[in-house]
Amino acid sequence: xxxxxxxxxxxxxxxxxxxxxxxxxxxxxxxxxxxxxxxxxxxxxxxxxxxxxxxxxxxxxxxxxxxxxxxxxxxxxxxxxxxxxxxxxxxxxxxxxxxxxxxxxxxxxxxxxxxxxxxxxxxxx
Amino acid sequence: xxxxxxxxxxxxxxxxxxxxxxxxxxxxxxxxxxxxxxxxxxxxxxxxxxxxxxxxxxxxxxxxxxxxxxxxxxxxxxxxxxxxxxxxxxxxxxxxxxxxxxxxxxxxxxxxxxxxxxxxxxxxx
Numbered sequence: 180x181x182x183x184x185x186x187x188x189x190x191x192x193x194x195x196x197x198x199x200x201x202x203x204x205x206x207x208x209x210x211x212x213x214x215x216x217x218x219x220x221x222x223x224x225x226x227x228x229x230x231x232x233x234x235x236x237x238x239x240x241x242x243x244x245x246x247x248x249x250x251x252x253x254x255x256x257x258x259x260x261x262x263x264x265x266x267x268x269x270x271x272x273x274x275x276x277x278x279x280x281x282x283x284x285x286x287x288x289x290x291x292x293x294x295x296x297x298x299x300x301x302x303x304x
Numbered sequence: 305x306x307x308x309x310x311x312x313x314x315x316x317x318x319x320x321x322x323x324x325x326x327x328x329x330x331x332x333x334x335x336x337x338x339x340x341x342x343x344x345x346x347x348x349x350x351x352x353x354x355x356x357x358x359x360x361x362x363x364x365x366x367x368x369x370x371x372x373x374x375x376x377x378x379x380x381x382x383x384x385x386x387x388x389x390x391x392x393x394x395x396x397x398x399x400x401x402x403x404x405x406x407x408x409x410x411x412x413x414x415x416x417x418x419x420x421x422x423x424x425x426x427x428x429x
Contacts, residue, residue, distance in 0.1 A: 185379030185400065186393040187386060190369075209391045210367045216393060218416040219344045221367050242335045242346050244315075244369075244412055254310030261312060266334045268311040268341060275310065287369055289414055291343040 186214050190223060200297055203230030203279070212292055219291045226250065228282040234274050238296040241275075241288050243267040248284035250277050274300055311339050315348060325422055328355030328404070337417055344416045351375065353407040359399050363421040366400075366413050368392040373409035375402050399425055 188209065195205040204226045211220040226232075226248070234253065245265040252259045252267060254275045261267065262281075269275050277284075313334065320330040329351045336345040351357075351373070359378070370390040377384045377392060379400045386392065387406075394400050402409075 184395060184398045185382060185384075186391075187377070187379070187384040188391045190389040190391055193391075209369070210393045214393050215395060216367060217365065217396075219367070219414065221369065221391065221414065240342065242341060242344070242414070244334070244346065246371075252312070254312075257310060259310075259312040264315040266311075266313045266315055266318075266346065268335045268339050270309060270340060271342075273309045287412070289344065289346065289367070 186210070195225060198224070198232070200235065200299060201226070201230065201232040201277075203227035204232060206288075209287075217292070219289055222288050222290070224286055224288055226277065226279045226282065226284040228279065230282065230284065231278040232276055234276040234300045236272050236274050236298045236300065237269075237290075238271055239290045239293050240271045241267070241269040241290060243269070243289070244287045246285040246287065248279065249281035250279050250284045252277055311335070320350060323349070323357070325360065325424060326351070326355065326357040326402075328352035328407075329357060331413075334412075342417070344414055347413050347415070349411055349413055351402065351404045351407065351409040353404065355407065355409065356403040357401055359401040359425045361397050361399050361423045361425065362394075362415075363396060364415045364418050365396045366392070366394040366415060368394070368414070369412045371410040371412065373404065374406035375404050375409045377402055
């Protein structure tokens, strides 16, 4: 639902799109530049059984909040087991990966309105 | 838990502070400039029974995600009933208010790293 001066939506009515670099991973943009958001975007990621993202870097930082499920997140050389109520900050350029341990694993991921570039670090082997 | 290159925290281990302009309202900073976040901050608000915030404006926009409970949010002249899974965008300068209808009402509220200014609109009467 949209007004000229404020926007309220339901997360389950927004399209999810497959994330090419992930396994069993989809994402949706909840609030973004198309809504008139001037500085940063809110996205939600949903990862299914066996899902995750291989080790990669982004050109932008991530501020994340875990909503549901469990995963093992590696940031640089540290491994974290996360679940609902975990907050995660990944600075720009720091290698990180996700491995679902209890599906579905769902989290919000906020990023600034800057051009991102995903670089996979472990090849395709 | 903090590493030199990434930060993982649990929301229930971060101090909550009373919000002076609200009723039965507390907030906590989950990720902010103190963590090295360069562009925007993630906060969580918790409103108890009878809680809320009167009509006000902020100098910065809000990107919000409802985690728990229910509330009536007024943005400009539109009234929205929100609950878990609602996404709310309130542009800078737009009058808005919160009235809890099912406590606790909990939501994330992301704001840019810019100086905010809260202006109450209905006086103290």
